[in-house]
Amino acid sequence: MLSRQDLDFTGLVRPGDVILCGQGTAEPLTLTRRLVAQKDAIGPFTCFLGVCLSGTFAPELTGGIAFRAYGAVGTSAALSRAGRLDILPWHYSRIEGAFASGELRADVVLLQLAPPPAGRSGWSLSLANDYVAAAARHARAVIAEVNPDAPWTRGAGWEGREPDILVAADGPPQELQPARFGEAEGRIARHVAGLIPDGACLQFGVGATPVAALSGLRGHRDLGIHSGVIGDVCVDLIEAGAVTNARKPCDRGITVTNTVLGTARLFRHVHDNPDVEVRRAAHTHDHRTIAAIPTFRAINSAVEVDLTGQVNAEVAGGSYVGAVGGQLDFVRGALAGEGGRSIIALPATARGGQASRIVPRLETVTLPRSDADLVVTEHGVADLRGATLSERVTRMIGIAAPAFREELARAWRDREGRHAA
Structure with a gap:
């Protein structure tokens, strides 16, 4: 060597x-x-x-x-x-x-x-x-x-x-410290917790919003994990008794992930642990596998979401900052399963409150409006399932930051007026 x-x-x-x-x-x-x-x-x-x-x-x-x-x-x-x-x-x-x-x-x-x-x-x-x-x-x-x-x-x-x-190797593996989150993410977490019943199986991404959402689930029971990634917060949930994987029809009793992104604490937890498996994407991201797990909850974040429910998870300020990733894989798998839901969670504003992350329209679409389900900000939950375009606009404006709601409504009226003309 x-x-x-x-x-x-x-x-x-x-x-x-x-x-x-x-x-x-x-x-x-x-x-x-x-x-x-x-x-x-x-x-x-x-x-x-x-x-x-x-x-x-x-x-x-x-x-x-x-x-x-x-x-x-x-x-x-x-x-x-x-x-x-x-x-x-x-x-x-x-x-x-x-x-x-x-x-x-x-x-x-x-x-x-x-x-x-x-x-x-x-x-x-x-x-x-x-x-x-x-x-x-x-x-x-x-x-x-x-x-x-x-x-x-x-x-x-x-x-x-x-x-x-x-x-x-001349040193230990790279670590990822748990993301810190603030008041807005904490309020988002409380909304998300109300959308996740005991026994649900979870997928989630990385960043402050997903970490906050998971941190709010310590009081839940018999949750499962089938995700593209796990972090240190998963150890918190397992130690709190919230995650048992007991109700999963496949991989029962086992936390399943494709990647492990965390600290040495998480590394120690997964080491030779029969209750954790790091599986290929052909299993973790497979549409049929996800759809076969009832009460699946796909929890993902976004750069911005438009008034019709379309999601941009890739580009901010003209620069690539994210990825297509596995978002659509998990969303479509969740929505195809019994009782499955997709949750897109994001703070309502960016740049210290100077910009709305609920926007009239998108230039980059990661998740199309046809796959829109639940969108959550600190101001509430917009349930877009089965909603028409006009109903979606009303619900999305309702979870935007109050300072931007009139501007968003005016932008939509102007757009509809141009279309009518």
Whole structure:
């Protein structure tokens, strides 16, 4: 097993290569930092990124590297603002299959593996059972960072080819601290709690609003989790007895996720835990699997929502700041199931109250109005299920910040007047 100092990318990466890096807390920091340090000796190449939590790929450190990503989530938003991130606007569920079929190409794959604990065998993909394994099957070179501080997780066994090079990690995995939330998110959480019955199965995204919403569920019972991501707040719910997964028809008793984004506390919880499985997106994001779970609640956030219920979760101020991600996968799966609902939760304003996040119309649509269900702000809940356009407008204005309601109503009247003319 090599050390970081012994790893020479100049003999492994060719000019013009596409390098796929593990994402989020699964970023192999020892490898990515070495890659960036040697970039000038390698020649021009492209990195494909997912969620970024580290500062490894900061614009000022990565001149000469081209970047592609399925979104601008986390620190990669700085690359987006600098005009250096080429976005692949795909549903997250499609990416794994595209790398498996060769539709998407990766010449070199950098990933993080956890060694087995005593009594276990085989590497684990640890904190993300995502598209890296599929890409590795077709890559020219697979380089794995072996990190003894990464949790060995169930459901995420490494079944791909033997890595060409193993490198010892020189530090613990990247962490993500729980998002802090304020008064607005706290009020949103109280509204969301009233929409989630005991026994519901939850999916949720990242950020202050989902964390606040989950924090308000400690008094619930027999909740389940089937999500693309879990964070430290999930440990809070499990320890409080709120999450048991007892009523799920599949994976009963098991918290299911595709990625683990949190701190060392969460890593300790998932390590060799039979009650947690880190599964492929083909399972976590599968429409049929989600639809088969009754009383599913898909809880997602947004940059802005228009008066008809359309959601933008990708662009703010003309810059990419989010992703298509798995939102539509979970929303459609939830709405197809018995008693399932979709909840889009967001503060009513941005920029310190200077801008409304309920808007007359959108330029970027992540979730179409045909999939609109429940929209929640600190000012209330707009139930758009079965509502006509005019009914939706009234309900959406009702949950906008009071200072913007007349402006929104006037904008809609003007729009309808132009259409009538």
